[in-house]
Amino acid sequence: MHPILNDIRLVTFDLDGTLVDSVPDLALAVDAALAELGLPAAGEENVRDWVGNGSLVLMERALRSAIKAYGEVSPKEVPDGALLERAHVAFLDHYGRDPGAHTRLYPGVREALDALRNRGLILALVTNKPYAFIAPLLEGLGLAEYFALCLGGDSLPEKKPDPAPLRHVAAHFDVSAASCLMVGDSRHDIEAGRAAGFRTLAVPYGYNHGEPVHDSAPDGVVESLAELV
Numbered sequence: 001m002h003p004i005l006n007d008i009r010l011v012t013f014d015l016d017g018t019l020v021d022s023v024p025d026l027a028l029a030v031d032a033a034l035a036e037l038g039l040p041a042a043g044e045e046n047v048r049d050w051v052g053n054g055s056l057v058l059m060e061r062a063l064r065s066a067i068k069a070y071g072e073v074s075p076k077e078v079p080d081g082a083l084l085e086r087a088h089v090a091f092l093d094h095y096g097r098d099p100g101a102h103t104r105l106y107p108g109v110r111e112a113l114d115a116l117r118n119r120g121l122i123l124a125l126v127t128n129k130p131y132a133f134i135a136p137l138l139e140g141l142g143l144a145e146y147f148a149l150c151l152g153g154d155s156l157p158e159k160k161p162d163p164a165p166l167r168h169v170a171a172h173f174d175v176s177a178a179s180c181l182m183v184g185d186s187r188h189d190i191e192a193g194r195a196a197g198f199r200t201l202a203v204p205y206g207y208n209h210g211e212p213v214h215d216s217a218p219d220g221v222v223e224s225l226a227e228l229v
């Protein structure tokens with residue numbers, strides 16, 4: 001086992017960019033929503049840098065970029081609220097049709113979850129993705145049975161980088177923060193973990209707004225979750 005697991009009783013995982021590469025499906029839904037509004041497609045490469053703050057912020061970033069491509073507003077300008085609402089509803093509709101169609105597990109994920117579970121650790125999932133999409137995705141990938149608790153970006157009033165979802169998980173299982181580990185791909189995961197008093201572990205292959213996740217100073221970095229076990 002990786003030394004970061006010493007004295008750890010509960011491991012909380014991020015979902016997008018950590019366990020699964022979900023950008024192909026997210027990008028299809030973003031582009032379908034933009035098309036409904038008569039706006040140009042964003043494409044996977046852009047969407048990869050926009051994931052991590054939940055679906056509303058994802059669509060806000062997509063709208064900003066699409067409108068900028070038309071040269072109508074400055075990129076800093078927040079899109080009109082009604083337009084954002086329409087874009088978000090369209091995104092949720094398209095994404096919800098089959099959120100796992102092109103979404104794949106990263107290498108080492110299943111081995112790591114198996115080994116951690118066999119070791120008796122409590123496993124939880126904290127994503128900023130809307131809660132409604134978690135079960136269909138996990139079930140499609142055969143992962144649902146691993147997690148004793150899942151929280152989405154809309155499960156509590158606060159989402160990562162706020163530590164509240166992680167504190168909620170630790171309190172739910174009555175485990176001290178010092179015995180908890182947060183595993184994620186973005187600075188939001190590392191900041192939330194640190195603020196909650198968890199140990200933090202980063203994977204460098206996910207989505208972090210185009211920045212190296214090392215810059216967030218996690219307690220450890222692994223190239224693949226297989227290194228954990």
Ligand SMILES: O=C(O)COP(=O)(O)O
Nearest residue numbers: 016052053054127128129
């Ligand atoms: O912003 C999202 O929807 C994805 O979030 P996650 O990386 O917290 O799973």
Ligand SMILES: [Mg+2]
Nearest residue numbers: 014016017185
């Ligand atoms: Mg992530």
